[in-house]
Amino acid sequence: MMFNKKNILVLILLFVATASHAGSSVWEQSYQLAAAGKYEQAAEVIEPVADSGNEYALLRYAYLMYLMGENGDSISYYRKAIEKNPDSIDAKLGITLPLIAQKRWRQVKSYSLQVLRLSRWNYTAHVRLMVAEEGLRKWDALAEHAAQVAKAYPTDGTVLVYLARARAWQGDVSAAKAAYRKVLVRLPAHVEAKNYLKNN
C-alpha cells in the first residue's frame, strides 16, 4: 500500500494548516486594504468567501459595499446574511445603514424594531429608529421615544439632540431649549444646539 495511516495523517494536517493559513491571509489582506480606504479591492478579496455563503464574509462584504456607496448590493448581501441567521442583530443593524442612505425610512424602522424585539435596550437600534422617525417626520413618536431612551442612557448627548429636534418641530420651544441645553452639557461644541439656543 502506497499511503499508510501515518502518511495520510501528515497530508491531512498539511492541508488543514495550508487552508487555515490561506484563510487568515484573505482576511488580513482585506482588512489592510479597507484600512487604506481601498474598499473595492477589500471586497473583491472576500467576495468568493461571501458568495460561498460564509456568514461573516456576507456581513463584511455587505458593509464594504455600503462604504463604497453600493447600497443596493449592500442591502442584498445583508439580506442573505439575515436569511442565513434570522436572529443576527449584526445583520439587522447593518442593513439599516444602506437603507438610511437610500432614505427608506419605513424599512429602517422595521429592521430597528426587529432588533429591539431581540434586545430591548439596544442603543444602536434605538438611534436608528429615531433616524427613521425623524425621516418620517413623526415628531410625537420621536419625542416620546427619545425621552424614554434618554432616561435609559442619561449620559448620552445624541438622544437628547433627537428629543430637542422633535420638541422644536412640535412647536414647544421651551422644551426644545431645555433639551439643547442638556446637549451642550454633554457635547459643549454641538453647533446645532448652540444655534438653536442663540436664535430662540
Next chain:
Amino acid sequence: MKNFKRSLLPALALSSVMATNVNAGEDWYVSTTLSAMPGMYTGSVERDSLFSGSLILNADYLDSFSFAMAYNNTAIAFKDTGAGTFEIAQDAFAGRLQYHFFTDMLGGKVTAQVVGHIISNDDPTGLTDEVTVIAPKLAYINYDQDLYLDVEYTESYYPNNGDLTMTQITPSIGFGFNQNADWLRIKAYLITSSDKNLSQGEESLNSVDIKWTHWLAPGATLGLDSFFIDVLAGKRIFAVDNDAFTVYNLADVQQGSVLLGLGWKPGESVDITAIAGVENYENKLIGNVYNQQYLYVSLTKSW
C-alpha cells in the same frame, strides 16, 4: 381597452379583500382620505351646480409597493333650457398600483405606476358614460428628495361617443428649494383626440400646470402646515389628473384655472386640506364661456 374594464373590476375586488386583511403595523402603512367638493357655475347657459365626494384607500408595504382604490360620486345639476332641469349622477372607480426601485446608479427611487378608471353615469346623451382609462407612469425622485421627474401616458376610451380615444402625455418636473421648505412642480398636458368632431372640434390641446407648495415652520398662523398655489395655463379637454384620481369626462374645453390650498396637520396621523379654486371653460358647441368655482375639503387619516 374594452377588456380593461373586465380585468380591472376583479383587481379592485381583490385589492379590497387584501385591504381588509391588512395589519397597519410596522410593515403596512394604510391611509384613507375622505373629500367633498361643492361647486357652482357662473355664466354657464346649461350648468347650475355640482357636488363631488370621494373616498380613497391607500396601502403601502414598507417602501416597496403600494396600491390604492378610489371611489368618486359626482352630481352636476343642469338648468332648464327647454326640457326641464335635470342632473347627471356619476360613479367613478379607480385603482392604482405602484412598485418602487431604488437605484444607486441614478441616485434615487424609480417608481413604476399604473392607474385605471372605470366610470358610469346617467348622462342622457350617453356620450360620457362607460368611460375607461388606463395610465402607466414612470417617476424618479433623487435620494435628497429635491428633484422629481415623471412621464405618464394616458389613454381614455369613450365607447358611446363614436369610440373616441383621447391620448394624453403628461411629463412633469418638480424641485425643492429653500432646504425643501418649498416645492415647485411643472406639469404639461399634451392631449390628442382620435376624432376632433367628437371632442368639440379640438384635435390637439396643450396646457401647463404650475404648482408651488410652501411648508411652514411650527407655530405658524392658523396652525397651518403648508399652503399651495396651482395655476393651469393653456387648454385641455377630457384631461386625466391621476394625482387626484380625476377624469374630466363631463367637462367642456378647460381654458385655465387657479386654486389656493391650505394644509393642516392637527395630529401626527391626520391631514386636512382645504382648496378654493376657479376653472374657466368653454362649451364650443354652443359658444358658451363660463366659470366653475369650487371649494374642496379633504381629511386623511393614517392608520
